[in-house]
Amino acid sequence: MVGHTEAEAMALALKLARRGVRGANPLVGAVILDPSGRILSTGFHRGAGTPHAEADALAAAAASGTDVSGATMVVTLEPCNHTGRTGPCSQAIREAGLSRVVYAAADPTAEAAGGAATLAAAGVDTAGGLMAAESGELNHRWIRAMQEHRPFVTVKIAQSLDGRTAAEDGTSQWITGSAARTDGHRIRSRADAVVVGTGTVLADDPQLTARDELGAPALRQPLRVAVGHRPVPAEAAIRGSDGRFLQITEHDPALICRGLYARGARHLMVEGGAMVASAFLRAGLADELVAYVAPLLLGAGTSAVGALGVQTLADASHWRWDETDGGAVRSAGPDLRLRLEPLPASGATPAH
Amino acid sequence: MVGHTEAEAMALALKLARRGVRGANPLVGAVILDPSGRILSTGFHRGAGTPHAEADALAAAAASGTDVSGATMVVTLEPCNHTGRTGPCSQAIREAGLSRVVYAAADPTAEAAGGAATLAAAGVDTAGGLMAAESGELNHRWIRAMQEHRPFVTVKIAQSLDGRTAAEDGTSQWITGSAARTDGHRIRSRADAVVVGTGTVLADDPQLTARDELGAPALRQPLRVAVGHRPVPAEAAIRGSDGRFLQITEHDPALICRGLYARGARHLMVEGGAMVASAFLRAGLADELVAYVAPLLLGAGTSAVGALGVQTLADASHWRWDETDGGAVRSAGPDLRLRLEPLPASGATPAH
Numbered sequence: 001m002v003g004h005t006e007a008e009a010m011a012l013a014l015k016l017a018r019r020g021v022r023g024a025n026p027l028v029g030a031v032i033l034d035p036s037g038r039i040l041s042t043g044f045h046r047g048a049g050t051p052h053a054e055a056d057a058l059a060a061a062a063a064s065g066t067d068v069s070g071a072t073m074v075v076t077l078e079p080c081n082h083t084g085r086t087g088p089c090s091q092a093i094r095e096a097g098l099s100r101v102v103y104a105a106a107d108p109t110a111e112a113a114g115g116a117a118t119l120a121a122a123g124v125d126t127a128g129g130l131m132a133a134e135s136g137e138l139n140h141r142w143i144r145a146m147q148e149h150r151p152f153v154t155v156k157i158a159q160s161l162d163g164r165t166a167a168e169d170g171t172s173q174w175i176t177g178s179a180a181r182t183d184g185h186r187i188r189s190r191a192d193a194v195v196v197g198t199g200t201v202l203a204d205d206p207q208l209t210a211r212d213e214l215g216a217p218a219l220r221q222p223l224r225v226a227v228g229h230r231p232v233p234a235e236a237a238i239r240g241s242d243g244r245f246l247q248i249t250e251h252d253p254a255l256i257c258r259g260l261y262a263r264g265a266r267h268l269m270v271e272g273g274a275m276v277a278s279a280f281l282r283a284g285l286a287d288e289l290v291a292y293v294a295p296l297l298l299g300a301g302t303s304a305v306g307a308l309g310v311q312t313l314a315d316a317s318h319w320r321w322d323e324t325d326g327g328a329v330r331s332a333g334p335d336l337r338l339r340l341e342p343l344p345a346s347g348a349t350p351a352h
Numbered sequence: 353m354v355g356h357t358e359a360e361a362m363a364l365a366l367k368l369a370r371r372g373v374r375g376a377n378p379l380v381g382a383v384i385l386d387p388s389g390r391i392l393s394t395g396f397h398r399g400a401g402t403p404h405a406e407a408d409a410l411a412a413a414a415a416s417g418t419d420v421s422g423a424t425m426v427v428t429l430e431p432c433n434h435t436g437r438t439g440p441c442s443q444a445i446r447e448a449g450l451s452r453v454v455y456a457a458a459d460p461t462a463e464a465a466g467g468a469a470t471l472a473a474a475g476v477d478t479a480g481g482l483m484a485a486e487s488g489e490l491n492h493r494w495i496r497a498m499q500e501h502r503p504f505v506t507v508k509i510a511q512s513l514d515g516r517t518a519a520e521d522g523t524s525q526w527i528t529g530s531a532a533r534t535d536g537h538r539i540r541s542r543a544d545a546v547v548v549g550t551g552t553v554l555a556d557d558p559q560l561t562a563r564d565e566l567g568a569p570a571l572r573q574p575l576r577v578a579v580g581h582r583p584v585p586a587e588a589a590i591r592g593s594d595g596r597f598l599q600i601t602e603h604d605p606a607l608i609c610r611g612l613y614a615r616g617a618r619h620l621m622v623e624g625g626a627m628v629a630s631a632f633l634r635a636g637l638a639d640e641l642v643a644y645v646a647p648l649l650l651g652a653g654t655s656a657v658g659a660l661g662v663q664t665l666a667d668a669s670h671w672r673w674d675e676t677d678g679g680a681v682r683s684a685g686p687d688l689r690l691r692l693e694p695l696p697a698s699g700a701t702p703a704h
Binding site for chain 1: 668692
């Protein structure tokens with residue numbers, strides 16, 4: 001078997017990265033090559049709280065009893081240098097005895113950057129920039145969020161085929177089915193904070209907890225955030241009893257993001273109603289759009305997406321189907337789940 | 353190899369039927385079994401103007417030099433008894449020397465019915481009703497159209513993800529891309545008539561001809577129909593020069609259907625605008641919905657689907673994804689093509 005070049009390994013690492021889920025962390029893939037170019041193991045990051053791609057690849061090698069000393073780690077993002085929910089990858093790479101690290105994009109965060117320098121200082125041959133544009137493009141919205149010191153924002157909508165989120169008389173439970181709702185709860189369980197407007201709190205009294213299909217609470221629960229000026233009743237379900245409730249008397253998405261980022265939130269899920277979701281969309285503060293579409297027509301009622309300030313077709317808000325994480329289009333029971341991300345500005349060079 | 357039962361062959365025929373395209377004709381599949389239950393050939397109907405399923409299966413057998421005398425034709429619809437765009441299947445079956453015909457649903461049309469009786473009179477063993485419910489369910493909307501003496505109606509919409517068909521200033525060209533438009537032209541080329549409102553004629557001046565991706569006209573062109581009271585200008589593109597233009601000064605979809613059925617139209621494509629499409633949807637005269645969805649958000653503008661008379665969620669118009677003809681969800685360039693059919697009334701027994 002002919003050995004793989006580092007570029008081939010990086011292309012594979014990028015492909016692996018696309019299996020991950022978007023959120024607090026970027027999509028990252030890793031491939032470990034021996035000096036002859038043979039693939040010893042691979043890994044990718046499966047989302048916040050799970051091992052980084054480098055650690056995943058090292059664990060896969062260890063599990064199969066493969067010696068990686070003297071090998072090369074090819075990874076789509078600069079190995080981190082900090083102890084977050086997992087230990088620093090730069091240290092794990094050194095300890096595993098790898099002799100070379102090739103990465104694509106530099107880590108754009110202040111807290112995790114510096115891994116390459118640490119590795120180089122420890123005598124590991126390091127090279128950055130291989131296919132950096134592709135890696136940057138894959139994570140262009142996450143990079144922007146980090147540069148703006150705000151959480152990565154997922155906007156969720158649940159709508160009829162004709163874009164309605166409630167019928168004319170305001171009834172909205174349930175437009176989408178239980179499979180779509182369970183899928184939405186899975187995103188909640190990954191998010192650091194879930195945001196709804198006070199209008200939705202008063203109209204629907206949502207719990208906003210993350211629950212499985214049987215109603216059992218997920219291990220990880222987001223902060224439940226009501227935004228707006230209207231008082232949240234003492235008996236509102238969103239308050240819960242775990243202290244994980246917050247009201248922000250503010251409508252500006254940028255200020256909401258700033259406040260939640262300061263509290264440590266790196267992944268925000270905006271659940272509605274339509275006015276709150278539209279405010280995030282209008283502000284350009286939606287990094288991911290998850291739309292559950294039911295095979296229903298309503299013909300009237302509340303639009304899932306309200307005024308965006310678009311007057312003419314040329315100024316429409318452009319998105320692209322996000323084929324990471326199992327694909328842009330999936331069925332969720334009788335409904336469709338669509339995932340999109342904002343189209344990168346044309347000609348823009350991804351930051352790295 | 354163990355022979356197939358007639359029920360197994362019918363299940364296969366139903367599966368084959370689902371590969372066809374909806375329109376003037378029903379979805380039909382056929383399997384020819386020898387006396388030991390071996391499959392000699394299969395066939396299905398590919399849409400108006402192409403061979404019926406029985407003829408398709410007989411042609412496949414002939415092409416491979418397979419003798420079908422004494423064999424059994426298992427087919428999901430009673431073989432036709434009339435000469436339409438193709439010859440009568442009852443005659444072709446007799447001439448091929450088949451000794452038995454098992455069909456699912458009876459032909460509900462006055463013009464094609466009677467095939468079973470003709471075959472029986474000619475000494476062919478015939479049995480109807482095997483899996484008739486499944487066949488009736490597959491074609492429930494086509495059967496209803498035939499019973500109502502009206503064309504099968506395809507409603508096409510092209511919309512943004514948030515259900516808009518034009519921006520706030522009325523701009524709508526083009527929300528969807530060229531691949532979606534070419535796909536729409538393919539449906540036009542199969543339809544007998546294409547309907548737009550006079551408002552759309554005045555606003556967009558559409559040609560309404562069926563053209564390929566290079567703009568060349570399709571061999572088969574539908575009747576171009578403008579509905580409404582406003583005069584169609586002498587220079588309007590829809591008039592063309594081939595005499596295949598008609599204005600119907602009428603808004604009621606049932607009367608439009610009646611008039612076009614009397615002129616021989618068996619498949620009607622409703623292209624818009626939103627008011628005309630909504631009128632057909634509101635009247636329950638949409639048998640198929642084809643929605644091209646662009647990854648755009650507009651947040652305002654014309655809704656693709658207007659008032660349907662639905663006040664509350666429980667009264668929503670319910671559809672199901674139509675997995676025939678290559679699937680309910682497909683990409684069309686950067687857009688999605690969704691195909692749905694009305695949910696059959698629960699508990700209703702399909703007519704047969």
